[in-house]
Amino acid sequence: MELPRKILIGEGVVSQVGTLIRSLDAGALRVAIITGAVVRARAGDECRKSLEKAALKSSWHVVSDASMDTVAKLREKVTDLSDFVIGFGGGRSVDVAKMTAFKIGKPFLSVPTSASHDGISSPFVSVRGIDKPYSIKANTPIGVVADTHLMSQAPPRLLAGGCGDLVAKITAVKDWELARDEKGEYFGSYAANLAHMSAKIILDESERLKRKSQFSIRTIVEALISAGVAACIAGSSRPCSGAEHLFSHAVEYVVGPSYGLHGERVGIGTIMMAKLHGLDWERVVETLSNVGAPTKAKQIELTEDHVVNALTAAQSLRPDRYTILSKIKLDKKSAYSLAKSVKVI
Numbered sequence: 001m002e003l004p005r006k007i008l009i010g011e012g013v014v015s016q017v018g019t020l021i022r023s024l025d026a027g028a029l030r031v032a033i034i035t036g037a038v039v040r041a042r043a044g045d046e047c048r049k050s051l052e053k054a055a056l057k058s059s060w061h062v063v064s065d066a067s068m069d070t071v072a073k074l075r076e077k078v079t080d081l082s083d084f085v086i087g088f089g090g091g092r093s094v095d096v097a098k099m100t101a102f103k104i105g106k107p108f109l110s111v112p113t114s115a116s117h118d119g120i121s122s123p124f125v126s127v128r129g130i131d132k133p134y135s136i137k138a139n140t141p142i143g144v145v146a147d148t149h150l151m152s153q154a155p156p157r158l159l160a161g162g163c164g165d166l167v168a169k170i171t172a173v174k175d176w177e178l179a180r181d182e183k184g185e186y187f188g189s190y191a192a193n194l195a196h197m198s199a200k201i202i203l204d205e206s207e208r209l210k211r212k213s214q215f216s217i218r219t220i221v222e223a224l225i226s227a228g229v230a231a232c233i234a235g236s237s238r239p240c241s242g243a244e245h246l247f248s249h250a251v252e253y254v255v256g257p258s259y260g261l262h263g264e265r266v267g268i269g270t271i272m273m274a275k276l277h278g279l280d281w282e283r284v285v286e287t288l289s290n291v292g293a294p295t296k297a298k299q300i301e302l303t304e305d306h307v308v309n310a311l312t313a314a315q316s317l318r319p320d321r322y323t324i325l326s327k328i329k330l331d332k333k334s335a336y337s338l339a340k341s342v343k344v345i
């Protein structure tokens, strides 16, 4: 089990990045910061000053996509020049930095500037150009610095997406239970409960989370970090990712890469998988609407055919992961009825 060693959450904590790295005692002297152009312009100075104050040398690398090509280019640049990697920005920067750090065997600090998915604290990474159409395992971040002030400046859609990735844990955990009961798969109760609790907080608090306050951001980011830690404990993405994620991956890889954010697709997938599991799918719809996340395919430009195609292809992307879609095999007709019955289409 590999867990993050230090987690800082709060307003303005980006100014503590340097001292946190020093306190980790990971032998860091030269730090590579992998970031996006907007984040660098918006908060790069604060981060740079904090590193300077801690007498850490820094090199900055701006990336614009999360692909293995970008990782390969970064590897060439940072391998001999850095002994520590920071992913500073949104999902793409964090993913590329995590993968680069993994490839060069250096510690990785996650400094997310939006609360949009649980990869901010987990070892899992989603990068284009790997041979698998789902997240793969890299190293767990050695620490997480989640500055809620920076997160409050991110587009609200990202935070709503984070809630989609969180409600997903109710169906992900159900799928894991199913795999335990029907296939004898290892099931970790602690990891399952932790992931489930992250979803429950969002389901219970969605009325209050409507307002984009520091409370909302903190609640959502804490839940995302806990969910990521659940994956660290399980040693697999099982507690966080079931058939609703397979649906999302199918949209990405079968339909096309530009439909909605990860958490938006996953949230819509959760509505449909909750129905298949016999869970209260209407509560999932209500929660997603409360936080401003989409509940209908057309809100992320998906057509009825797209949804049907993604639903029927989802399980084939990852046959080894037993889910409700392994048990209830959807054909075009039943996939259409399912999506229609929960008003996704």
Ligand SMILES: [Zn+2]
Binding pocket: 117, 118, 165, 240, 241, 245, 262, 266
């Ligand atoms: Zn996810």
